[in-house]
Amino acid sequence: MRAMRAEQFSGYEGLKLVDLPKPAVTDGKVLVRITAAGVTPLDYTILSGQFHGVKAPLVLGNEGAGVVEEGGGTDFPVGSRVMFFGAYGAFEDGTYSEWVAVRKEDLCLIPDNIDDVNAAGIPVAYLTAQVALTLAGFRAGKTVLAPAIGGSIGNAVTQLARALGAKHAMSSTTNHSKAEQAKALGFNEVIDTSLEKLGDGVRRITDGYGADIVIDGIGGEVLSEALGALASEGSLTTLGYSASRKTTIDVTSLIVPQASIRGLNMFAQPQAAVTDAWNVIVSLLKSGAIKPIVAKTFPLTEAAEALRYLVEGRPFGRVVLTF
């Protein structure tokens, strides 16, 4: 079978098309023929040698969608369409590959109203977003900020918070044309940081109240600015670093509002948290209350170009590989 494998973690040129044996279905795993794979910043972090505990050669791809071919039993009959996320593409071979043997507990049936390309970009972003909101104590009426409306985490948190009754579901972008695109897509609480500081935007939208919950995948200055926008007893969850792993914070941003900061690692979540998150996500997908956004698809063999487009092009929406 064809797969795009990182032969070494040396950057884009380390990714090569290889021919590998189709995986054997053992240990109760389910054989899935991949039809589409989501491209995520994690793939780039790994490919560029910046991720702990991974070994080359490694087929990349942390999420995907496909069709069950064997081993799914009555829960996932042969022919059913599934999407999944897990250790794939990080601690074992991943979804940049024509077939993957997937643990049953990682699988979720794709609702009929979602096609495979859209489904492939759902698992990482929406599971992370929903788990983060739950751990932060989200309920209807809260004010939420998730920077980067065009990014997968920013967009998924904003859509989920809005669908679940947030008083304000705010996001941001550094790019004026993305702010216009966001407005056209119905995201009305997006702070254009080319025109206004993040904290000023949050205070304007919330009439000075601030954000009860910040979910931040950007790091760097965005994180320190977002800390300054927290409401009394608010919390910021840091889970990524698209801009930078390092920043300087003003500790009074935490002290004065008695706010808190925590980290989130999706590889360390208990199965029950993931199952609960899938239940919420699937129901909102079926009702149309949340809608995945795909910016561009690339054929499997152009995985390096797809990653470059995600990281350097900073598109509005997901990048997906098709097979």
Ligand SMILES: NC(=O)c1ccc[n+]([C@@H]2O[C@H](COP(=O)([O-])OP(=O)(O)OC[C@H]3O[C@@H](n4cnc5c(N)ncnc54)[C@H](OP(=O)(O)O)[C@@H]3O)[C@@H](O)[C@H]2O)c1
């Ligand atoms: N901890 C976990 O378990 C977990 C799970 C999922 C994801 N993550 C991590 O979370 C992070 C975000 O993931 P994602 O999928 O949302 O990324 P993404 O889709 O690539 O979006 C990132 C967005 O960040 C903004 N950005 C990039 N560079 C920036 C800079 N220098 N300054 C300010 N903004 C910048 C851009 O938005 P604008 O161009 O609009 O400004 C970009 O679209 C990644 O580091 C990812 O690995 C972690």
